[in-house]
Amino acid sequence: MKKSTFKTLLVAFLAISMFLVGCSSKTNQNSDDEKDPVVKEETPAKDTLVYGRGGDSVSLDPISTTEGETFKVTENIFETLVSFGEQDTTINPGLAESWTVTDDGLNYEFKLRQGVKFHDGTEFNADAVVFNFNRWMNGNEEQFPYYTMFGGYKADEGHVIQEVTAVDANTVKFVLKRPQAPFLKNLAMSPFAISSPAAIEKQGEAYRANPVGTGPFKFVEWKENDTITLEKNADYWQAGLPKLNKVIFRVIPENTARLNALVSGEIDVMDGLNNSDEATVLANENLQVLERPSMNVGYIGLTNTRKPFDNKLVRQAINHAIDKQSIIDAFYGGTAQPAINPMPPAISGYNDAIEPYPYDLEKAKALLAEAGYADGFTMDLWAMPVARPYMPEAMKVAEVIQASLAEIGVTANIQSVDWATYLDQAKNGEYDAFMLGWTGDNGDADNFLYTLLDKDSIGSNNSAMYSSDELHDILIQAQTEVDEDARNELYKKAQEIIHEDAPWVPLVHSIPLLAAGKDVVNYKPHPTGSESLINVEFAK
Missing domain, CATH: 3.40.190.10 (Periplasmic binding protein-like II)
Structure with a gap:
């Protein structure tokens, strides 16, 4: 090839290359007033909620415990026949679409939702409801402590439910021995969620850690x-x-x-x-x-079967020795309410005529002397190891109570243990005095007074081991009474008995x-x- 020809081709090649580079530059970098939009990758929508809480669950079979950390979880795995309102305790449909009640309050018939399945793929139906209730009523306080809400167990004289039967696949019938005014509210409570019968039979004791419900x-x-x-x-x-x-x-x-x-x-x-x-x-x-929304009580339980708390005068003295308002100012931002009764004022039947035990150290000393403890005594005060809604800083509150009791000659040694053990030992009456509380399950006075302080509830939620036949008769009558005003009068009388016997020191109703x-x-x-x-x- 001649040099002149080569030069001509080289110039042409370079010209074409420059043109292509220029074209390429224009496609990737436009002028200032003609920029390509920047394509951004979309951030995936957040869909995992992490919930921080103070303690672990003790079981994931809701009927096997009375402990609130369990229900935080199981409320989302399981469902009940009827349900509460979004932020109240009104009764709404749940797994049952509708229900009818006979005029005598002894027969309830529930129409169940169709097409609902348990998480293991088995069918939810009337037989599943019957299975669950038969399982509970044939158990005991150790297995199913909350079932005492129905007056004990099948063999007990006070048991409310006579039978539960499947009328057809989508209809279940409850026959009661006596009317129970809070029956529907009890059914809506977290412990009475319906489990998969197949899963229970397959898992046995391991079901506590392998729950199967119908929930979201x-x-x-x-x-x-x-x-x-x-x-x-x-x-x-x-x-x-x-x-x-x-x-x-x-x-x-x-x-x-x-x-x-x-x-x-x-x-x-x-x-x-x-x-x-x-x-x-x-x-x-x-x-x-x-x-x-507040519906709770924090309290100091005084185990009535242990000396010296088997003496009512000692229990009354402890009530006089604790400055509730100072505790509220220090640890509740002054927003909580000093507790007088075992149930909060928002609950129907609250007795606002009862006067509180005033903070009075001299009165407390006089009562101790009358009881035979003029020089005081030594006791263990058990403090919860976890924060609870009714007591967010239990150990600090325990230290204040310890100092108050020292003023009347009582030496309180603060003790604690892991949460599951704490609940178990308190339930069994192994502590002199203990800090606990209660968040209402259904908005009814029965759920506070009968659940926490009736003799039927010893071994479940009555950790103070308090027993009063007079109180028991009133609370059973209140359960059976369907007239709201009459029920309220009975609960007011019950609170008078409890206040006099002082099985607790009611501390606080928190927000x-x-x-x-x-x-x-x-x-x-x-x-x-x-x-x-x-x-x-x-x-x-």
Whole structure:
């Protein structure tokens, strides 16, 4: 090839290359007023809620415990025949679409939802309901402590339910021996959720850690004292629900540590917000404070079968020795209410004519002297190892009580143990005095007075071992009475008896606080402390 020809071709090649480079530059870098839009990758929608709580569950079979941390979880795995309102204890349809009651209050017939399945794929039907109730009524206090809400067990004289039968596949009938005014409210309580019969028969004792219900979330995994993981029930009978894909319940014992985890984004919701930390949360634009409707009581139980608390005068002295208002000012931000009776004022039948035991150290000393303990005595005071809605800082409250008792010559040695053991030993009457509390399950006076202080409830929720035949007769009459005004008068009389006998020191009715990320929406705290997360989601 001649040099002239080569040069001509080279120039032409370079010209074409420059033109192509120029074209290429134009496609990737337009002029300032003609820029291509930047394509951003969309962040996946957040669909896992991490719930920080103070203690672990003790079982995931809801009928096998009376403990609130269990119900926080099981409320989302299981469902009951009837259900409470979103933030109250009105009765609404649940697994039963409708029901009828005879005029004498002895026969209840429930029409069940059709097409509902348990998480293991088996059918929910009338036979499943009968199976569950037969299982419970043929058990005992050790197995199914909450079933005492129905007057004991099948062999007990006071047992309310005569029989439960399947009329057909979608109809179940309850026949009662006597009317029970709070019967429907009892059925709505978390412990009486319906389990899969097939799963119970397959798992046996292991069912406590392998729950199978019909609820919006299915159980996945339990790492004890760490996390419990639930996932969305894709076959749930309510279309479009739940809105979350996964829920993780995480144990963080200390309230302050839980708040730190919320601030750092490790968790999305926390219960047990200290009143002293409320301002910190409100000042954080990424967080919100949630208030639980109050329906609780925090108390010091005095085990009536242990000396010296078998003496009423000693129990009354302890009531006079504790400055409730100072405790409320120090640990509840001054927002709680000093407790006078074992049930909160919001419950129908509350006796507001009863005068509180005044804080009076001299009166307390005089009562001790009259009881034969002029020089005082030594006792153990057991403090809860976990924060509870009615007592967010139990150990600090115990220290204040310890100092107060020292003023009247009583030496209180503070003790504690893990939560499951604490509940078990308190229930068995092994403690001199213990700190506990109660969040109402159904909004009825029966759920406080009968559940916590009737002799039928010794071995379940009456950890003070208090027994009064007079009280028992009144409470059974109140259960049977269907006239609301007459029931209320009976409960007022019951509170007078309890106040005089002083089996407890009622301490406080709190307004529990929770905190959550600002992006958590549709979270509605329930007064029972066991809310469904079915409608909760994250802001888009």
